[in-house]
Amino acid sequence: xxxxxxxxxxxxxxxxxxxxxxxxxxxxxxxxxxxxxxxxxxxxxxxxxxxxxxxxxxxxxxxxxxxxxxxxxxxxxxxxxxxxxxxxxxxxxxxxxxxxxxxxxxxxxxxxxxxxxxxxxxxxxxxxxxxxxxxxxxxxxxxxxxxxxxxxxxxxxxxxxxxxxxxxxxxxxxxxxxxxxxxxxxxxxxxxxxxxxxxxxxxxxxxxxxxxxxxxxxxxxxxxxxxxxxxxxxxxxxxxxxxxxxxxxxxxxxxxxxxxxxxxxxxxxxxxxxxxxxxxxxxxxxxxxxxxxxxxxxxxxxxxxxxxxxxxxxxxxxxxxxxxxxxxxxxxxxxxxxxxxxxxxxxxx
Amino acid sequence: xxxxxxxxxxxxxxxxxxxxxxxxxxxxxxxxxxxxxxxxxxxxxxxxxxxxxxxxxxxxxxxxxxxxxxxxxxxxxxxxxxxxxxxxxxxxxxxxxxxxxxxxxxxxxxxxxxxxxxxxxxxxxxxxxxxxxxxxxxxxxxxxxxxxxxxxxxxxxxxxxxxxxxxxxxxxxxxxxxxxxxxxxxxxxxxxxxxxxxxxxxxxxxxxxxxxxxxxxxxxxxxxxxxxxxxxxxxxxxxxxxxxxxxxxxxxxxxxxxxxxxxxx
Numbered sequence: 001x002x003x004x005x006x007x008x009x010x011x012x013x014x015x016x017x018x019x020x021x022x023x024x025x026x027x028x029x030x031x032x033x034x035x036x037x038x039x040x041x042x043x044x045x046x047x048x049x050x051x052x053x054x055x056x057x058x059x060x061x062x063x064x065x066x067x068x069x070x071x072x073x074x075x076x077x078x079x080x081x082x083x084x085x086x087x088x089x090x091x092x093x094x095x096x097x098x099x100x101x102x103x104x105x106x107x108x109x110x111x112x113x114x115x116x117x118x119x120x121x122x123x124x125x126x127x128x129x130x131x132x133x134x135x136x137x138x139x140x141x142x143x144x145x146x147x148x149x150x151x152x153x154x155x156x157x158x159x160x161x162x163x164x165x166x167x168x169x170x171x172x173x174x175x176x177x178x179x180x181x182x183x184x185x186x187x188x189x190x191x192x193x194x195x196x197x198x199x200x201x202x203x204x205x206x207x208x209x210x211x212x213x214x215x216x217x218x219x220x221x222x223x224x225x226x227x228x229x230x231x232x233x234x235x236x237x238x239x240x241x242x243x244x245x246x247x248x249x250x251x252x253x254x255x256x257x258x259x260x261x262x263x264x265x266x267x268x269x270x271x272x273x274x275x276x277x278x279x280x281x282x283x284x285x286x287x288x289x290x291x292x293x294x295x296x297x298x299x300x301x302x303x304x305x306x307x308x309x310x311x312x313x314x315x316x317x318x319x320x321x322x323x324x325x326x327x328x329x330x331x332x333x334x335x336x337x338x339x340x341x342x343x344x345x346x347x348x349x
Numbered sequence: 350x351x352x353x354x355x356x357x358x359x360x361x362x363x364x365x366x367x368x369x370x371x372x373x374x375x376x377x378x379x380x381x382x383x384x385x386x387x388x389x390x391x392x393x394x395x396x397x398x399x400x401x402x403x404x405x406x407x408x409x410x411x412x413x414x415x416x417x418x419x420x421x422x423x424x425x426x427x428x429x430x431x432x433x434x435x436x437x438x439x440x441x442x443x444x445x446x447x448x449x450x451x452x453x454x455x456x457x458x459x460x461x462x463x464x465x466x467x468x469x470x471x472x473x474x475x476x477x478x479x480x481x482x483x484x485x486x487x488x489x490x491x492x493x494x495x496x497x498x499x500x501x502x503x504x505x506x507x508x509x510x511x512x513x514x515x516x517x518x519x520x521x522x523x524x525x526x527x528x529x530x531x532x533x534x535x536x537x538x539x540x541x542x543x544x545x546x547x548x549x550x551x552x553x554x555x556x557x558x559x560x561x562x563x564x565x566x567x568x569x570x571x572x573x574x575x576x577x578x579x580x581x582x583x584x585x586x587x588x589x590x591x592x593x594x595x596x597x598x599x600x601x602x603x604x605x606x607x608x609x610x611x612x613x614x
Contacts, residue, residue, distance in 0.1 A: 085446040096441035100369045112361045113445045
């Protein structure tokens with residue numbers, strides 16, 4: 001689709017074409033294409049240094065792109081920065097609220113800078129404190145706030161002007177699970193009201209829960225993109241790890257576990273030498289452990305795995321299940337590393 | 350839209366600074382308590398041993414302490430802006446629909462205000478120990494005019510320093526390292542006549558001496574100049590204005606450039 005056509009169609013959304021940013025010889029971001037229609041949620045997923053923050057900084061006019069173009073709410077970020085800033089709300093990675101002001105004074109100041117009148121600013125600050133559960137602490141200095149409260153205040157500051165497009169850089173990093181859930185609910189509420197949301201995260205489950213579309217960034221380039229469902233199909237579900245002490249039964253265990261894997265080539269095994277005692281008693285015996293890592297078939301219960309191992313007469317040292325992590329995503333996208341493959345062939349019959 | 354709101358936005362930022370000072374009054378110590386301490390220490394400890402040929406030491410002292418205090422006024426703006434830049438508060442402001450200049454204007458206004466509070470406190474404590482303006486109303490106004498001009502140039506210099514250092518602490522270190530010797534190797538506390546020939550030459554050409562001499566001259570206080578003072582001390586007021594303008598014209602563009610550089614990538 002032609003660039004102008006896309007811009008027109010996504011009037012209150014976000015578009016980017018070949019967006020790139022170079023610092024010296026290093027490309028922090030390169031070739032980013034985005035197409036976020038109004039009212040949708042885009043999750044930028046990646047490790048530290050993947051280019052997420054750079055992308056957010058360009059889209060929020062804090063940084064100028066070295067190449068490519070981008071529009072936010074129909075305005076070019078490079079040429080019409082001032083227009084863009086009128087339409088957006090931003091919460092950066094570090095909670096950039098003023099520690100030496102009270103929470104209320106912080107919000108009133110931001111509201112005044114959005115050119116609300118004094119009365120409007122006071123009213124808006126009160127509303128937001130209420131809404132973000134900070135009303136009781138409104139007149140406390142922000143430097144006395146906990147990390148979670150600071151972050152909520154930072155978020156409140158980004159809501160002040162009821163922005164069309166909201167940019168949040170790792171909004172839940174450092175939050176406890178309860179605050180995280182509350183924040184997610186708050187963001188869903190904004191999105192229901194029609195706000196377009198672009199957020200970055202290191203957590204797959206966060207992107208999964210909030211985003212309509214996910215772009216996976218790796219070393220500044222797009223490693224994968226799609227809806228959460230599409231990505232999960234490629235990546236698979238939870239990971240099951242079976243550790244066995246006796247390497248000679250590795251092949252047998254592999255066969256016994258095969259039915260629980262998700263799709264083909266899902267069983268990966270590796271040999272790890274760990275100073276672990278299989279009996280769990282503190283005796284200083286060192287044993288090598290064989291680990292079989294596999295993607296769990298949807299709906300798999302861990303107890304089925306344990307029963308199958310029992311039936312095959314395999315004495316498992318440890319059976320565990322964990323949620324898919326960003327590392328699994330990268331592994332699934334880029335394929336298992338060479339060393340991992342060779343380790344896998346050792347136990348495959 | 351930016352131009353219309355420039356002044357209003359600048360005042361919002363200036364008020365933010367004022368709120369900081371209300372929260373942490375210690376921020377004003379370097380421009381209030383410290384000069385008072387110097388005044389009292391020198392007036393009572395050295396006052397008895399330092400002879401001023403054309404008047405009292407206490408009257409002589411105040412012009413020196415005033416210039417020293419204004420020179421230390423570099424510290425406030427330097428640490429304030431270095432802290433803001435480091436903590437990312439500036440980024441938050443930059444993502445708002447306000448002109449970047451308004452942040453800088455607000456900062457300069459607030460810091461100048463803080464310095465002027467210091468000037469007021471120092472003048473009051475001077476009056477208590479026996480200093481006064483003995484020239485004329487016009488002389489007094491001219492004296493304070495020069496003080497404000499110099500304070501303005503120091504605020505810009507401090508702002509520039511705060512923008513080029515890595516941390517607020519570094520700014521403090523540099524200020525101590527430069528301002529302390531610069532304000533002592535001058536006629537700030539002792540008349541030039543008491544110094545050894547080499548030091549006397551350095552002190553005579555030190556801009557701090559020129560500024561202190563100019564303030565004393567304008568307020569009608571004793572200047573304790575040697576019989577044949579070097580050229581800048583003979584034309585102290587003219588040179589003091591020149592030095593202040595020179596510093597201002599160098600540091601303001603540098604500060605603006607550094608601010609652009611620090612806030613644009």
